[in-house]
Amino acid sequence: MSAHYGDTLAGDLLRRARVAKGFGTAQKATAAFRWSPATYAAHESGSRHCPPAQLQVYAATFDVPAEWLATGAYPTDKLGLDRLSVIAEAAISEIPDRLAHLERGHPYRPQWQRLRLARAAGGFSSARRAATSFGWRQSTYTAHENGQNRLTEATAELYSRAYGVSARWLLDGSEPSGLSGAPDGR
Known part of the structure; x- marks a missing residue:
C-alpha cells in the first residue's frame, strides 16, 4: 500500500478501539484529545496513512497494543486477548456491553x-x-x-x-x- 493511502483494517480497528474506550463518535474523541478532526477521520476511514508515531498515540490513548492496531495481530497473553477479541469481533454497537460483560467476569468466546x-x-x-x-x-x-x-x-x-x-x-x-x-x- 502506498504511503498516500491508509489501511482500512487499521482504520476499522481504530474505530473499534475508540468505541471500546467510550467515545461513541469520532468528534467526541477528537474534541477530548484536541486532535485534528479531519486527520483523525481520515485515519479512521482508512483513506489516509497513519504514521507509526501517531498510531502509538492512538494505541496508548485507547488502551490497545499498537501492533494490534496496525496489523490486527493478537497478543499472545490471555489477559489482553479476550478484550481485543471483543473489540475486534463484536458488532460496534455491542462493544461497550460486551466489555462490561467481560469485566464482570463472564468469559467472551472468540x-x-x-x-x-x-x-x-x-x-x-x-x-x-x-x-x-x-x-x-x-x-x-x-x-x-x-x-x-x-x-x-x-x-x-x-x-x-x-x-x-x-x-x-x-x-x-x-x-x-x-x-x-x-x-x-x-
Missing part, C-alpha cells in the same frame, strides 16, 4: 471457540472430520478453528448453513446462536 462449539454441537468430534464431511479444505478450516484466520462473512455463511447456527453469531457473537439446547455464550 470466533474460533464459537466455531468449535458449533462443530461439536453438529456432531463432529474433530475439525478434520467436519472438513472431510463437508468437502472443505482441511488446512483452511483448521486455521479458522484454531484462530489463525478470522472468518469472513462468506465463510461464516458457509459454516452456519452446515452447522445450523447463525452466521452473525459465528462472526461476532450476536445472539441467538441457533444452537439447540446449548448456552449461547458470548
Whole structure:
C-alpha cells in the first residue's frame, strides 16, 4: 500500500478501539484529545496513512497494543486477548456491553471457540472430520478453528448453513446462536 493511502483494517480497528474506550463518535474523541478532526477521520476511514508515531498515540490513548492496531495481530497473553477479541469481533454497537460483560467476569468466546462449539454441537468430534464431511479444505478450516484466520462473512455463511447456527453469531457473537439446547455464550 502506498504511503498516500491508509489501511482500512487499521482504520476499522481504530474505530473499534475508540468505541471500546467510550467515545461513541469520532468528534467526541477528537474534541477530548484536541486532535485534528479531519486527520483523525481520515485515519479512521482508512483513506489516509497513519504514521507509526501517531498510531502509538492512538494505541496508548485507547488502551490497545499498537501492533494490534496496525496489523490486527493478537497478543499472545490471555489477559489482553479476550478484550481485543471483543473489540475486534463484536458488532460496534455491542462493544461497550460486551466489555462490561467481560469485566464482570463472564468469559467472551472468540470466533474460533464459537466455531468449535458449533462443530461439536453438529456432531463432529474433530475439525478434520467436519472438513472431510463437508468437502472443505482441511488446512483452511483448521486455521479458522484454531484462530489463525478470522472468518469472513462468506465463510461464516458457509459454516452456519452446515452447522445450523447463525452466521452473525459465528462472526461476532450476536445472539441467538441457533444452537439447540446449548448456552449461547458470548
